[in-house]
Amino acid sequence: MQQGQKGPCPFCTNDKLLDDLGKPNPPHIWQVNNTLNGECWECRDQAIQWSDGRLVRLEIATNITAREREEQELRIKEERLDLALNSAEMGTWDWNPQTGATIYSERWAKMLGYDLKHLTLHVDTWANLIHPDDKEQTMASLKAHLADKTPIYQAEFRARTHSGEWRWMLDLGKVITRDSQGRPLRVTGTQQDITERKKTEEALRASEENLQITLDSICDAVISTDIRQKIVRMNPVAENLTGWDRNKAVGKTLNKVVQIIDSRTGKPAEDPVKTVIEAGDIAPLSNHTILTRKDGRKSEVAGSSAPIRDGKGNITGVVLVFRDVSEEYYLRKQIQRVQQLEQIGTLAGGIAHDFNNILSGFTAT
Numbered sequence: 001m002q003q004g005q006k007g008p009c010p011f012c013t014n015d016k017l018l019d020d021l022g023k024p025n026p027p028h029i030w031q032v033n034n035t036l037n038g039e040c041w042e043c044r045d046q047a048i049q050w051s052d053g054r055l056v057r058l059e060i061a062t063n064i065t066a067r068e069r070e071e072q073e074l075r076i077k078e079e080r081l082d083l084a085l086n087s088a089e090m091g092t093w094d095w096n097p098q099t100g101a102t103i104y105s106e107r108w109a110k111m112l113g114y115d116l117k118h119l120t121l122h123v124d125t126w127a128n129l130i131h132p133d134d135k136e137q138t139m140a141s142l143k144a145h146l147a148d149k150t151p152i153y154q155a156e157f158r159a160r161t162h163s164g165e166w167r168w169m170l171d172l173g174k175v176i177t178r179d180s181q182g183r184p185l186r187v188t189g190t191q192q193d194i195t196e197r198k199k200t201e202e203a204l205r206a207s208e209e210n211l212q213i214t215l216d217s218i219c220d221a222v223i224s225t226d227i228r229q230k231i232v233r234m235n236p237v238a239e240n241l242t243g244w245d246r247n248k249a250v251g252k253t254l255n256k257v258v259q260i261i262d263s264r265t266g267k268p269a270e271d272p273v274k275t276v277i278e279a280g281d282i283a284p285l286s287n288h289t290i291l292t293r294k295d296g297r298k299s300e301v302a303g304s305s306a307p308i309r310d311g312k313g314n315i316t317g318v319v320l321v322f323r324d325v326s327e328e329y330y331l332r333k334q335i336q337r338v339q340q341l342e343q344i345g346t347l348a349g350g351i352a353h354d355f356n357n358i359l360s361g362f363t364a365t
Contacts, residue, residue: 017047017057024048024055031064040068090190093173095123097146097184102126111193113162131158131166138171145175146184153189168198224308224319229253229273232317241301241324243294258320263288263300272305273318280315282306285322300326 016028024047033040044060091108095101100123109116112129119125130138134157145153153173158166173189212233215222221238225231231254234246242249242257249257260269269290275283284304291301303322307315 013043013045014057017045018055039063039065041065090192092190093126093188095173095187095189097123097187100124108191111191112159112167129159131160134158142173145173146187148175148178148182153187156194167193167195170194220303220321220323222319222321223254223258224317225254225273226317227277227315229255229318231257237323241291241293241299241322243297254320257294259292260285260301261290261292262286263290272320276305276307276318277315280307291322291324299324 013028013030017025019025027044027046029042029044031040031042040063042062042064044062046058047055048058050056089107089111091111092105093108094103102121102123102125104116104119104121104125106116109119127135127139134155138155138157141150141155142153144150151174153171155171157169157171159169161167170192171189172191173187175184175187177186178184212235215233215235218235219237221235221241223231223234223238231249231252234242234244234249234257236246238244239246239249244257254273255271258272261267262269269286272283272285282304283306285302287302289301291299293299301322302325303320305318305320308317308319310316
């Protein structure tokens with residue numbers, strides 16, 4: 001079995017088969033690798049007393065190469081799993097719902113500030129750490145999964161740490177084994193600290209609220225879109241001008257909600273979002289732009305659109321700001337009409353004066 005071996009094996013176990021009194025010891029179990037073919041063998045050596053009183057060495061060798069390979073593959077997988085869990089800073093738990101016994105990992109305990117050896121390995125240890133305001137919903141999610149109503153168990157809740165601080169946790173789990181009656185016998189899962197994510201979400205929510213408050217206070221209509229020209233948000237003035245409720249407008253393409261035409265040609269006006277994305281710069285709405293509301297009413301509007309950029313300068317959307325200028329256009333037309341009438345009056349007065357002069361000449365003769 002050993003390449004180059006000519007004498008007694010260096011791993012001979014004869015000296016381990018008898019005790020100090022020369023009596024047989026229990027079986028000595030050991031492993032050896034065959035250096036010729038790489039196979040792994042498990043050997044069981046024992047001295048037994050033969051019928052004639054002699055002590056005989058008995059060895060049973062079992063080829064465990066396949067088992068060793070499977071165990072090695074399993075160890076590699078476990079190492080990879082541990083590496084992934086450690087990288088993601090996840091703790092693990094393994095729960096028997098019938099007895100309540102629960103195995104927690106070191107990282108599970110550490111993320112809550114506890115020493116694992118000081119924790120009672122029972123599901124109540126976890127349950128007692130959940131914030132009272134989050135407990136009912138968490139338990140409802142768990143019960144639904146145990147009843148096989150959901151594919152996995154998932155819950156976000158606040159857990160009390162050893163220092164008394166409340167930190168947000170993401171708990172994921174799945175029933176691994178059920179009995180013949182469908183009762184869960186084993187549930188395993190992971191727990192991850194998501195406190196920083198929750199803080200970021202809260203800051204983003206507050207920022208969104210502040211942004212919406214700002215938009216709502218602007219007197220002009222404001223609509224923002226993403227790069228696909230889908231509406232992301234709009235303010236009340238935009239709702240009023242377009243006739244669209246913002247909740248129904250969000251997610252629709254801008255040209256579905258903001259339908260504009262050129263009043264001189266009656267044809268669709270240039271797409272403000274497309275223009276900005278292609279040019280990468282602010283673009284004003286063309287003059288003589290008519291907006292058709294959802295109910296069919298029309299308004300003359302003026303405004304401009306500008307690109308929205310991320311921290312790297314990439315365009316991620318467009319903001320369109322516009323206002324109803326129908327009254328302004330009406331007043332402008334009235335002023336132009338008055339001016340035209342004044343010009344006509346001046347011209348008419350000049351003609352009448354010249355005509356009077358001509359008549360005076362005839363009268364003098």
